[in-house]
Amino acid sequence: MLDEIAATTGYARRYAMWLLNHAAVEQHSPGPRRQRRYGPEVQHALFLVWHAANRICSKRLIPFLPTLLESLERHRHLQLSEVCRSQLLSMSAATADRLPRSIRMQGKSTTRHGTLLKQQTPIRTFEEWN
Template sequence: MAEKAPMHVRRAFLQQVAPRYQQAFASQKCTILDGFVCTTGYARKYARWLLNHAEEVLQTTAASRHRYGPEVHQALVLAWKTLNQICTKRLIPFLPSIIESLEQYGHVQLSEEHRHQLLSISAATADRILGAYRQSRPRGVSTTQSGPLLKQQIPIRTFAQWDETLPGFLEADLVAHCGGVCREGACIR
């Protein structure tokens, strides 16, 4: 399968090829379609649909796809950082109150239109916007190593009492919450 060209190149190529494809005879359409598929990397059926519906596809502009401006982005990021970078599904319900507080103390100033856009944003869209501001951190940093004992040899107390007088065994899992990189039990910042 051919590697896809960048979107702006594919759109420009579609704009050039679509009128020729729509005016061509059936025998010529096959050749034009082959070249279009080879150049763009699209599946044949989707490429044929695109060439037949090029006017509809090309009418959508970048301005109509990007609904939220930089003011909304900045206000969303500020609210997200104020609430300690919580997930967007929990952020969205608190947006009205946090935006009101941020405006009250002069940290953000939004027009009525931008305020309406911010308060009507979905969690998925907020996730896409905040994706650029998230720091990638390794997950599951732990200083624990697996124990040498077999779990079958460890006595486990059930609802009945033990008959043995030997002390039990305790194995604990320790997790480093220091925020640094942990190597050999020592956290490095």
């Protein structure tokens, strides 16, 4: 049977054997994706609260979220609907870490490349060396 497959397809025997051993199993589609629970309004509000709290980690942010929301609404920096407010207050710390990941600014690197390689690399010039 292997010889017939190799002759018909023009593949080498080893490759034909490999193809038969690694035949693709039918994969079913995973189905429709789950809808997002938190919309852009919640993401924006969470980003503002996080920024107002001096960008603390979400495990420290979530316990103070009711106080921060009340303060930001009182000073009119933030106006939330009841649905958005309830979603923010019921959010877990892990979700609060995940949501603003795309919006969050990344810090700049302060490290510089070393000069060790420059010192070790001989430079040839076409002049006389003293």
